[in-house]
Amino acid sequence: MNAQTKDMNAAGTGGDTGNDTGSERRINMIEAINEALDVMLARDPDVVVMGEDVGYFGGVFRCTAGLQEKHGKTRVFDTPINECGIIGAAVGMGAYGLRPVPEIQFADYIYPGLDQLISEAARLRYRSANEYIAPMTVRSPFGGGIFGGQTHSQSPESLFTHVAGLKTVIPATPYDAKGLLISCIEDNDPVIFFEPKRIYNGPFTGFYDKPVEPWKKHADSIVPEGYYKIPLGKARHVAEGEALTVLAYGTMVHVAEAVCKEKGIDADILDLRTLVPLDIEAIEASVKKTGRCLIVHEATRTSGFGSELSALVTERCFYHLEAPVERVTGFDTPYPHSLEWAYFPGPVRIGEAIDKILSE
Amino acid sequence: MADTADTPTPMGGKSGDNRPALALHVPEPRSRPGDPVNFADVTMTEPGSQPRPDESTKPEEMKDLAYDLVRVLGDDNKAHGPWDPKLDPDTLRTMLGHMAMVRAFDERMFRGQRQGKTSFYMKCTGEEATSVASSMALASDDMVFPSYRQQGILIARGYPLIEMINQIYSNKGDKLKGRQLPIMYSSREHSFFSISGNLATQTPQAVGWAMASAIKGDSRIAATWVGEGSTAEGDFHSACTFATVYNAPVILNVINNQWAISSFSGFAGGERTTFAARGLGYGIASLRVDGNDALACFAAQRWAANRARANHGPSLIEYFTYRAEGHSTSDDPSGYRSAQEREEWPLGDPVMRLKNHLIAIGEWDEDRQAVMDKACADEVKATTKEAEKNGILGHGLHHPFHTMFEDVFEELPWHLKEQADQATRERKIKWPDHHPKDGAGK
Numbered sequence: 061m062n063a064q065t066k067d068m069n070a071a072g073t074g075g076d077t078g079n080d081t082g083s084e085r086r087i088n089m090i091e092a093i094n095e096a097l098d099v100m101l102a103r104d105p106d107v108v109v110m111g112e113d114v115g116y117f118g119g120v121f122r123c124t125a126g127l128q129e130k131h132g133k134t135r136v137f138d139t140p141i142n143e144c145g146i147i148g149a150a151v152g153m154g155a156y157g158l159r160p161v162p163e164i165q166f167a168d169y170i171y172p173g174l175d176q177l178i179s180e181a182a183r184l185r186y187r188s189a190n191e192y193i194a195p196m197t198v199r200s201p202f203g204g205g206i207f208g209g210q211t212h213s214q215s216p217e218s219l220f221t222h223v224a225g226l227k228t229v230i231p232a233t234p235y236d237a238k239g240l241l242i243s244c245i246e247d248n249d250p251v252i253f254f255e256p257k258r259i260y261n262g263p264f265t266g267f268y269d270k271p272v273e274p275w276k277k278h279a280d281s282i283v284p285e286g287y288y289k290i291p292l293g294k295a296r297h298v299a300e301g302e303a304l305t306v307l308a309y310g311t312m313v314h315v316a317e318a319v320c321k322e323k324g325i326d327a328d329i330l331d332l333r334t335l336v337p338l339d340i341e342a343i344e345a346s347v348k349k350t351g352r353c354l355i356v357h358e359a360t361r362t363s364g365f366g367s368e369l370s371a372l373v374t375e376r377c378f379y380h381l382e383a384p385v386e387r388v389t390g391f392d393t394p395y396p397h398s399l400e401w402a403y404f405p406g407p408v409r410i411g412e413a414i415d416k417i418l419s420e
Numbered sequence: 421m422a423d424t425a426d427t428p429t430p431m432g433g434k435s436g437d438n439r440p441a442l443a444l445h446v447p448e449p450r451s452r453p454g455d456p457v458n459f460a461d462v463t464m465t466e467p468g469s470q471p472r473p474d475e476s477t478k479p480e481e482m483k484d485l486a487y488d489l490v491r492v493l494g495d496d497n498k499a500h501g502p503w504d505p506k507l508d509p510d511t512l513r514t515m516l517g518h519m520a521m522v523r524a525f526d527e528r529m530f531r532g533q534r535q536g537k538t539s540f541y542m543k544c545t546g547e548e549a550t551s552v553a554s555s556m557a558l559a560s561d562d563m564v565f566p567s568y569r570q571q572g573i574l575i576a577r578g579y580p581l582i583e584m585i586n587q588i589y590s591n592k593g594d595k596l597k598g599r600q601l602p603i604m605y606s607s608r609e610h611s612f613f614s615i616s617g618n619l620a621t622q623t624p625q626a627v628g629w630a631m632a633s634a635i636k637g638d639s640r641i642a643a644t645w646v647g648e649g650s651t652a653e654g655d656f657h658s659a660c661t662f663a664t665v666y667n668a669p670v671i672l673n674v675i676n677n678q679w680a681i682s683s684f685s686g687f688a689g690g691e692r693t694t695f696a697a698r699g700l701g702y703g704i705a706s707l708r709v710d711g712n713d714a715l716a717c718f719a720a721q722r723w724a725a726n727r728a729r730a731n732h733g734p735s736l737i738e739y740f741t742y743r744a745e746g747h748s749t750s751d752d753p754s755g756y757r758s759a760q761e762r763e764e765w766p767l768g769d770p771v772m773r774l775k776n777h778l779i780a781i782g783e784w785d786e787d788r789q790a791v792m793d794k795a796c797a798d799e800v801k802a803t804t805k806e807a808e809k810n811g812i813l814g815h816g817l818h819h820p821f822h823t824m825f826e827d828v829f830e831e832l833p834w835h836l837k838e839q840a841d842q843a844t845r846e847r848k849i850k851w852p853d854h855h856p857k858d859g860a861g862k
Contacts, residue, residue, distance in 0.1 A: 145624045
């Protein structure tokens with residue numbers, strides 16, 4: 061099993077992985093996450109799932125539905141509304157030898173737990189010289205597009221990529237969500253696993269006035285039953301192209317892909333999947349091939365992860381660039397409720413940036 | 421205005437209305453430098469007069485013990501009442517020996533810092549019983565999540581002094597590879613969690629560890645130590661909430677030494693109620709104990725350990741004590757509190773009190789004490805010399821260069837490899853005569 065998963069093609073999509081696949085099933089991202097947790101709870105007696113409303117109720121987005129009934133109340137349980145306590149307890153559980161998978165109900169709620177993440181979980185291995193580790197995976201729905209207002213829409217990933225000792229992982233498809241989450245749970249370092257909630261049920265393309273296509277029609281909703289892993293630190297090649305490189309993750313992978321398709325752009329699109337560790341080789345290879353680079357994320361612009369990507373591309377690919385690196389991001393405002401679609405970095409903003417890059 | 425309130429009240433609200441002006445209370449300690457001290461507000465209780473409830477007692481049925489002060493050792497140096505743990509003389513002598521060793525160690529390390537051998541040190545003078553006696557009441561494999569002033573636990577658990585000194589010197593023998601501020605020890609082998617330096621973060625971690633032990637049906641419990649000042653942190657309330665919600669087998673030890681650097685306990689709410697009383701609101705069994713009475717410290721911790729081990733739930737213990745010295749080597753207490761406080765502190769010195777108890781029961785004398793004190797000082801001195809062979813801070817003999825990048829993650833990612841290469845290049849420029857292979861860079 062491990063030999064197979066280690067050799068797995070980083071760009072692999074559902075059904076061609078050589079893992080223990082079953083029939084061709086199509087599921088959405090919520091079901092994929094639920095399956096990953098189910099598989100790991102069954103496989104590893106040290107895995108515990110905890111968070112607000114994750115137990116009997118099964119989570120506000122249903123990601124933990126049925127898990128308490130199946131695995132028991134001491135493996136899957138509700139917690140007080142106290143993110144500091146959730147992460148702090150997970151640090152202690154990790155020190156004991158468990159592999160906790162805490163859920164923070166919305167990424168916007170993670171801030172009371174930041175000290176426990178940044179000062180404790182992230183540095184425990186280092187400060188104790190490997191005596192204690194924090195092998196936890198903090199799952200949390202993030203991103204906007206569901207009319208969640210300023211407290212249910214944020215994308216705080218760059219707060220975590222800035223921290224030494226944390227890994228940050230963001231899936232964009234059901235297939236990846238399951239395989240990446242299993243890798244995160246088995247990882248011996250603390251991982252922030254942000255789930256783009258806008259694409260839980262379908263690959264939202266940014267055309268908010270068009271009906272959303274369900275995952276069942278998307279190739280990457282074909283998810284094997286049972287255990288498989290997608291390695292951390294490997295980007296996914298969404299589309300091969302020559303005109304420009306698009307670097308994106310989460311919901312914005314689908315938005316960027318749809319815009320390129322609609323405009324007929326021959327784009328080389330990378331779904332980064334893991335921000336730390338980053339697949340720098342895939343990024344460099346793509347930008348050196350196309351000479352042009354667009355970075356797309358939903359998070360606010362200033363000091364967003366796009367700044368890091370832009371700097372890396374400029375440092376490493378400067379003499380291959382035909383045009384300045386462009387960033388398409390959310391605006392530097394809180395996420396507005398009624399003006400959500402004016403805020404969202406949708407097809408117009410991406411289209412303009414593409415035109416600009418290609419006109420240079 | 422329809423408001424016709426006619427109660428006579430002082431006027432002067434800035435808004436121009438006739439409601440009384442509000443006044444902000446900013447706490448002030450009982451004395452500042454040069455002031456005479458007055459401990460009239462410290463309520464003494466008669467040793468032996470506090471009831472000892474059964475370990476299964478409901479928290480609401482033992483509320484008084486959160487406001488009382490459990491004491492065992494009397495002015496006659498004898499043990500009194502139901503909290504007397506009735507320890508045999510050998511155990512008492514061992515306890516005294518650990519406490520004497522902690523004091524000797526603190527003396528030497530403090531001096532070492534003043535001599536420039538390291539950057540920082542923290543003594544626990546006057547608080548030795550709260551770590552030594554308490555941890556002796558736990559099983560050796562019960563997990564402890566200490567704060568920064570519990571060196572007594574490591575000494576009581578037999579952690580080698582040389583490991584402590586290597587850590588304090590951040591030298592090449594330091595098992596923590598010179599990464600942590602002095603005294604931020606870690607020893608998994610001694611069930612001693614890595615000390616953070618961020619305050620109270622260890623408290624919800626201890627609860628999480630205890631929850632894990634209960635999830636697994638283990639028999640080991642967890643205990644954590646936190647200063648009274650740090651109970652103001654949200655983490656402490658997270659810990660209390662999780663502890664009570666899951667009935668976790670954990671002991672929350674609050675060391676009320678009255679001072680958080682220069683801020684007295686009033687800034688953590690100590691003017692209003694006891695720190696033990698914090699537990700009552702959570703439904704946690706709470707005890708307030710004379711922290712300078714080693715027998716009371718032992719007895720309270722053993723009571724809470726029995727309670728946790730029998731699945732009766734968590735306990736909160738406030739140890740009422742006094743920080744006899746500065747917060748650390750970085751502050752001078754004569755700048756913010758009266759020097760007389762230490763001299764007139766009514767609960768005395770924990771080492772002297774235990775020594776006098778052993779003498780009073782005919783199991784010890786001044787000559788043996790003098791021999792023991794000298795033996796402690798000699799051992800610390802000899803071990804310090806031994807540790808200095810591994811280097812002192814800032815004088816070479818630190819851990820190999822490349823270790824700076826290790827243990828950030830389990831495996832070294834590409835960006836840290838690149839940064840490690842840069843550090844190596846810089847090193848060749850800064851120290852061109854150095855040979856990288858000897859593993860101990862200047």
